[in-house]
Amino acid sequence: MSTQDSAGSLSKKLIADNQTSCNPRKSVPVRIRNSGENQIQVVSGIAWDGKSLVDQFGRVHSDIRVSITDRCNYRCIYCMPLEGMEFLPRKDLLTYEEIVLVLGAVQSLGVKSVRISGGEPLLRRDVTDLVKLISALGFEDISMTTNGHYLGEFAKALHSNGLKRVNVSVDSLDPGKFSRIRRLGDLSRVLGSISRASEVGLGPIKVNVVVMRGVNEDEIVDFCEYARKSGNVVRFIEFMPLDAQGAWTRDQVVGADEILATIRGKWGLSPIEDDGDVSSPATTYRFDDGVGEIGIIASVTKPFCGDCNRLRLTCEGSIRNCLFAREELSVRDIVRSAKTKEEKTKQVQEAFFNALVMKKAGHGIGDPNFERPNRSMSMIGG
Secondary structure (H helix, E strand, O other), X not given: OOHHHHHHHHHHHHHHHHOOOOXXXXXXXXXOOOOOOOOOEEEOOEEEOOOOOXXXXXXXXXXXXXXXXXXXXOOOOOOOOOOOOOOXXXXXXXXXXXXXXXXXXXXXXXXXXXXXXXXXXXXXXXXXXXXXXXXXXXXXXXXXXXXXXXXHHHHHHHHHOOOOEEEEEOOOOOHHHHHXXXXXXXXXXXXXXXXXXXXXXXXXXXXXXXXXOOOOHHHHHHHHHHHHHHOOEEEEEEOOOXXXXXXXXXXXXXXXXXXXXXXXXXXXXXXXXXXXXXXXXXXXXXXXXXXXXXXXXXXOOOOOHHHOOEEEEOOOOEEEOOOOOOOOEXXXXXXXXXXXXXXXXXXXXXXXXXXXXXXXXXXXXXXXXXXXXXXOHHHHOO
């Protein structure tokens, strides 16, 4: 049996062993990449051409989310406790030079877009310098997820150094409720930051809203009004089991169908079929009168695992192949121990592919044996 045949057989077996309830939006054909005349490497039993990041389910990984800090100046109720968080010492974080080396390694394997996250990424010193270094690599898209607190003062420098767009978390348009959800948050400052980001050209701006039953589901219509007036895309996100307190329960989730029904009680709304990115976590909709659009990220009730193209790098250099994964592979030891840049690059690439070998068909939130991640969102990176 040839190397390719044996790898293909093992790949099919792994698919059967790893099936979970991902309910993908479209089926993804299984395929093993063939490198033509080049010898195919077999890494952990899966054929790898050494040129791309394709997992055993045929998902091509072209997007990476890079956390640069686990610290945050807010304490959102769905993410961090008000007190008691222990943060990593600076020496444990990847340096900017190490982050750039890792990104250069995965870029040559087909990664085209980078999102910088945290914690709150704008707490990391000289973050605008990091954006400039990443921009110099030539990625097609560089974005950032932020709580918006410091965005106003950094927006111009971020854009000048190569950042193209931002996602800003808001969660409530009521100042009192905002401060209760975010704890230490300031709504007027965040909304001002969004306006400033728009002025300097960081767009399209996406406003993220985690919808929680009994907390802010009564503001769905208000956020739609905001989307229509501001021109920003509001994205409603189902509440996921990623809070540090471990208090998440299924009955707190306001599902996509309920969100849509609430909106359609006031406006006509149609899906945008030609947004060009089937791997986007959001299903997007345009108001039928043409004024504004919204998105829904239905990670819990309508998982989109079959279209996933994302990998994650935590601030201390661990690869996560899924937001809900419980396994990680570290590249920090590689970049700090390998002798040459060439050795570091090759070993980093192999580490990312080995992480893909472990990637499951879906996150399995609906499965009886689902185990929530052993890290909170602030420690993983958004």
